[in-house]
Amino acid sequence: MNPNQSSSPPSQSTPSNPKSPPQPTTPSPSPYYHPSPSRPIYSDRFIPCRSSSNFALFDISPPPPPPPPSDAARADDTSSSSAAYTALLRTALFGSDLGFSGGPSTPDKKGFVSVNSPVNRNIFRFKSETRQSLHSLSPLGFDDHSVNVSHSPVKAPRKVPRSPYKVLDAPALQDDFYLNLVDWSSHNVLAVGLGNCVYLWNACSSKVTKLCDLGGDDSVCSVGWAQRGTNLAVGTSNGKVQIWDASRCKRVRTMEGHRLRVGALAWNSSMLSSGSRDKSILQRDPRAQEDFVSKLSGHKSEVCGLKWSYDNRELASGGNDNRLFVWNQHSTQPVLKYCEHTAAVKAIAWSPHIYGLLASGGGTADRCIRFWNTTTNSHLSCMDTGSQVCNLVWSKNVNELVSTHGYSQNQIIVWRYPTMSKLATLTGHTYRVLYLAISPDGQTIVTGAGDETLRFWNVFPSPKSQNTESEIGASSFGRTHIR
Numbered sequence: 294m295n296p297n298q299s300s301s302p303p304s305q306s307t308p309s310n311p312k313s314p315p316q317p318t319t320p321s322p323s324p325y326y327h328p329s330p331s332r333p334i335y336s337d338r339f340i341p342c343r344s345s346s347n348f349a350l351f352d353i354s355p356p357p358p359p360p361p362p363s364d365a366a367r368a369d370d371t372s373s374s375s376a377a378y379t380a381l382l383r384t385a386l387f388g389s390d391l392g393f394s395g396g397p398s399t400p401d402k403k404g405f406v407s408v409n410s411p412v413n414r415n416i417f418r419f420k421s422e423t424r425q426s427l428h429s430l431s432p433l434g435f436d437d438h439s440v441n442v443s444h445s446p447v448k449a450p451r452k453v454p455r456s457p458y459k460v461l462d463a464p465a466l467q468d469d470f471y472l473n474l475v476d477w478s479s480h481n482v483l484a485v486g487l488g489n490c491v492y493l494w495n496a497c498s499s500k501v502t503k504l505c506d507l508g509g510d511d512s513v514c515s516v517g518w519a520q521r522g523t524n525l526a527v528g529t530s531n532g533k534v535q536i537w538d539a540s541r542c543k544r545v546r547t548m549e550g551h552r553l554r555v556g557a558l559a560w561n562s563s564m565l566s567s568g569s570r571d572k573s574i575l576q577r578d579p580r581a582q583e584d585f586v587s588k589l590s591g592h593k594s595e596v597c598g599l600k601w602s603y604d605n606r607e608l609a610s611g612g613n614d615n616r617l618f619v620w621n622q623h624s625t626q627p628v629l630k631y632c633e634h635t636a637a638v639k640a641i642a643w644s645p646h647i648y649g650l651l652a653s654g655g656g657t658a659d660r661c662i663r664f665w666n667t668t669t670n671s672h673l674s675c676m677d678t679g680s681q682v683c684n685l686v687w688s689k690n691v692n693e694l695v696s697t698h699g700y701s702q703n704q705i706i707v708w709r710y711p712t713m714s715k716l717a718t719l720t721g722h723t724y725r726v727l728y729l730a731i732s733p734d735g736q737t738i739v740t741g742a743g744d745e746t747l748r749f750w751n752v753f754p755s756p757k758s759q760n761t762e763s764e765i766g767a768s769s770f771g772r773t774h775i776r
Contacts, residue, residue, distance in 0.1 A: 453707055453717035457748035461494065463487060468724055468743025470639060470656065470683065470699065471556045471570075471597040471613065475728035475741045476525075478518040482539065483730065483739060484525055485747065486513030491527055493539060496732070504542055505535070517558030517565075524579070526565055528555030534567050536579055548584040550575045559599035559608065566608055568596030574610055574620075591618055591627045598653075600641040607667060609651055611638030617653050619667050629670055635659045642685035644710075646692050654682025657700050662713075676713045680704065683727050688753040689735035695752060697740055699725030705740060707752050721748060 465488040466474065474486035483494040489507040494500070507513065507529060515528035523540040532551035537544050550567075557568035564586075565577045574589035574596055589610075598611030608620045610627075615634045618627035631653070640654030640662075649668035655661050660680055664673040680698035687694045692710050703726055705719040728741030736755055741747045 451716065451754065453719075453752050454750070455717065455719060457719075457721060457750050459749040461747040461749075463741060463745050463747050466728075466741055466743065466745050466747075468727065470637070470681075470725070470727060471595055473515040473517070473557055473597075473728070474513065475730045475739065475747070476516050476518050477730040477732055477739065478523070478525075478539075479521060479733050480523060481733055482518075482523075483747075484516045484518065484539075485741070486516050486527070488512060491516060491525070491537075502542065504537060504539060505544065514554045514556045515558045515567075517560060519560045519565075520562060526558045526560070526567075528558050528567060530554040532569060532571070534558070534565070534577065536565075546579065548577055548579075550577075550585045550588075553595075556595065556597055557599040557610075559601050561601040561605035561608075566599050566601070568599045568610060568612075570595040572596065572612070574599070574608075587625055589620055589625055589627075591630075592616060594637075597637060598639040598641045600643055602643045602651075603645050604648075607643075609641045609643065609653070611641050611653060613637040615655070615659070617641070617665075619651070629667055631663075631665060631672070633663060633672060633675075634661070636681075640682045640685040640696065642687045642694060644687050644692075645689050646687075652685050652687070652694060654678075654685050654696060657681040662696060662708075664711075674711070674713070676708075678706065681725065683725060684729035686729055686731045686738065689731075690753055690756045693753065695729070695731075695738055697726035697729045699727065703742070705738075705750070717752070719750060719752075722746070 463485060466485070467488075472486075476484050477496075478484065481496045483496060484504070485492050485494065489509065489512045491504040491513055493502040493504050495502070504525070505527065507527075510531075511533075512530045513527060514530050515526075517526045517528075519525070523538055524545065525537045525539050527535045527537060529535065532549065532553055532555060534548045534551075534555055535544055536546050536548070551569035551571055551573065553570035555567050555569050559566045563578065563580070565579060566574055567577065568574050572590070572592045572594060574592075575585040576587040576589065577585045589608075592610065592612035592614055593616070594613035596610055596612050598609075600609050601607070602609070606622060610618045610620065612618075615632070615636055615638060617631040617634060617638050619629035619631075620626075621628055634653065634655040636656030636659035638653050638655060640652075642652045644650035644652070649666055650673075651665045651667055653663050653665070655663075660678050660682060662676045662678060662682060662685065664675075665671070666673055678696060678698060680702045681700045682696055683699050684697040685694060693716065694708050694710060696706050696708065698704050698706070703720070703722050703724060705722075705726055707716040707719070708714070709716055722740065722742040722744055724743030726740050726742050729738060731738050734755065736751060736753050737749055738752055739747055739749050
């Protein structure tokens with residue numbers, strides 16, 4: 294249909310006068326513009342400018358234009374006439390350039406709805422754009438199946454308390470980046486290395502027990518609970534590893550093999566791995582007579598981070614050589630090597646939710662948290678935190694993780710993965726937050742720093758509930774000396 298013709302129905306078109314001479318035509322600013330008669334006609338209706346309208350928000354998809362029907366076909370086929378009239382009416386109401394893509398807008402891979410028209414333009418000039426669903430904006434009353442948009446209610450962000458619910462004094466807690474002096478057992482007992490002694494704090498009864506005293510010529514460099522049972526491994530500055538039965542406060546055995554201090558320990562189901570300043574990692578079986586069953590070589594400086602994956606098949610190690618290595622159960626050389634960090638790698642955490650997902654954090658000159666896919670040997674992403682990354686731990690209940698930091702902000706950050714948006718930034722420590730452990734129920738973390746305090750924070754929800762604010766609100770502040 295010629296857009297310069299009148300918009301009256303085709304059946305009522307008026308033939309032109311053959312005797313009238315042809316008149317020159319003046320181009321109009323729009324194909325739907327008609328010159329006004331000599332006397333202006335006023336109306337109380339407001340008709341907005343179609344060119345500035347954002348009709349893509351209505352999600353109206355124009356059908357493909359049908360071929361112009363002939364008079365005979367229009368008389369014989371009423372359905373074709375109806376389609377032509379619908380197309381004509383749509384063009385008259387909304388214009389010919391609505392910016393449609395030929396179909397309704399669909400969410401992209403991240404769940405955001407994409408439309409062709411700019412989202413920052415107003416629907417009408419006199420009305421500001423509002424954040425409403427397409428149902429509330431659409432005058433045509435789409436049903437639930439005609440618009441490909443999720444209408445589930447948006448949950449409010451979970452609130453994380455900004456203050457610890459308990460603070461423990463920890464005299465002589467060392468301010469040493471390369472040590473690991475705090476660990477929380479599956480039986481809800483916290484082990485802390487203070488100077489040359491190891492203390493146990495029962496989270497249920499708040500009872501403090503002195504487990505061992507290494508004497509004046511030795512000091513505690515690392516502690517690590519076995520995954521099951523009550524055995525605790527203690528790494529010393531003399532290069533020894535002691536195994537203690539915490540239920541009886543009795544030393545089970547002492548294992549040698551390292552020449553320098555043992556600053557990192559990690560258990561899998563039956564094996565114990567120890568990392569030392571002598572650059573080596575020793576694999577130990579406490580049931581065997583030998584002090585160690587294999588030696589892993591690869592790092593060029595002190596090993597300060599060790600973590601077994603949740604399936605006990607892969608061991609990740611970080612060192613002061615800025616390297617992150619991954620070993621399998623039978624290798625004596627790393628099977629994967631990651632060299633992107635530019636400072637010591639102490640912070641290491643395996644995801645309990647995604648197989649093969651590994652997070653690592655770099656020291657003061659790096660400040661980044663990096664994510665790796667060990668199944669495809671690929672670097673996934675990097676987040677600059679602005680501070681030295683000291684520790685990482687993943688939530689067991691939700692896809693979130695916590696990082697603790699040193700220079701220069703000494704903060705604790707709760708992240709949502711994979712967007713790495715910050716849920717909370719917790720402050721309170723006045724020294725580097727060098728130590729981190731998570732409770733067996735996965736809701737509470739404890740942090741330790743050179744300010745000689747241990748602070749307990751409720752940061753993660755329970756497995757059954759995404760909101761534990763009632764439990765957090767019931768927590769009372771307390772300050773207890775650990776000895």
